[in-house]
Amino acid sequence: MEIEILKESNNKKEMLPQVVNRIFSICKADPHFKLKSEMQSVEEKLNELKEKVDKQQKLLDRSNELTESVKRRISLIQEENETRQNELLETLGSEL
Amino acid sequence: MIIERTKIPDVVSENIDQSKIILADNIISNVYPLFDELYQDRLGNYSSLTIKYKKIKTEVKNSKQNLESLMLKLNRIKKEAKLLDRIDKLINSGLINDGSLKHENIILLKIYNKLSDEKLDFHLRNTLKMISKRFSE
Numbered sequence A: 001m002e003i004e005i006l007k008e009s010n011n012k013k014e015m016l017p018q019v020v021n022r023i024f025s026i027c028k029a030d031p032h033f034k035l036k037s038e039m040q041s042v043e044e045k046l047n048e049l050k051e052k053v054d055k056q057q058k059l060l061d062r063s064n065e066l067t068e069s070v071k072r073r074i075s076l077i078q079e080e081n082e083t084r085q086n087e088l089l090e091t092l093g094s095e096l
Numbered sequence B: 001m002i003i004e005r006t007k008i009p010d011v012v013s014e015n016i017d018q019s020k021i022i023l024a025d026n027i028i029s030n031v032y033p034l035f036d037e038l039y040q041d042r043l044g045n046y047s048s049l050t051i052k053y054k055k056i057k058t059e060v061k062n063s064k065q066n067l068e069s070l071m072l073k074l075n076r077i078k079k080e081a082k083l084l085d086r087i088d089k090l091i092n093s094g095l096i097n098d099g100s101l102k103h104e105n106i107i108l109l110k111i112y113n114k115l116s117d118e119k120l121d122f123h124l125r126n127t128l129k130m131i132s133k134r135f136s137e
Helices: A003-028 A036-091 B014-092 B099-114 B117-137
Strands: none
Touching: A003 A036, A003 B014, A036 B014, A036 B099, B014 B099, B014 B117, B099 B117
8 A cells, every 4th residue: 555655656756847847838828927928029039049040150151161162272273373383484494 | 654745735625616726826926937037048048149149140241251352362363373374375386485575474474473463464365365366377
């Protein structure tokens, strides 16, 4: 008998978070909750802002990738130009 | 049997409706302050996210400016590469192997990367004209 009551008591403890969540969701939907509309408005704004931040972050990542790529291309072409400049000067019998 | 002491009022069949109201009021009075905290927490998140958004926007703007200046540099060195290519063609076609033209091109080869954009464009047009003239003959 005692074991059964203890088991039941443990089951109730496990149920506690669900009960709290339920109370929370019911209270949140209660029109008498004074911050209900403000809360909704802030949550909407927060979600909008999160989307904007994600978008800007993607843009920044892409821009950084492109910057690195352009830097590599510049360095490569500059190197080729210098080699070519030396070769052409050599062909014309001169040097830098 | 284990008896737990709680603050929940005892319910008897006579006062069950009143007890439900008291219980509900107790729950509400305990839960609402948590919503206030939640609301303040959301406001705090919104405020810090706004700061992050402004910061990231500035970074994007700076990165864009940096990329634009790099693109200008890339275009410039591409033009320089084109000029070198044309000088190479002129040399290979035997047009500047001697005389003042050779001397001019040696100087051009030495200073091409220090020329202004206008001068570089001028030499690009000039070398193209010479190549076209050479191959149209």
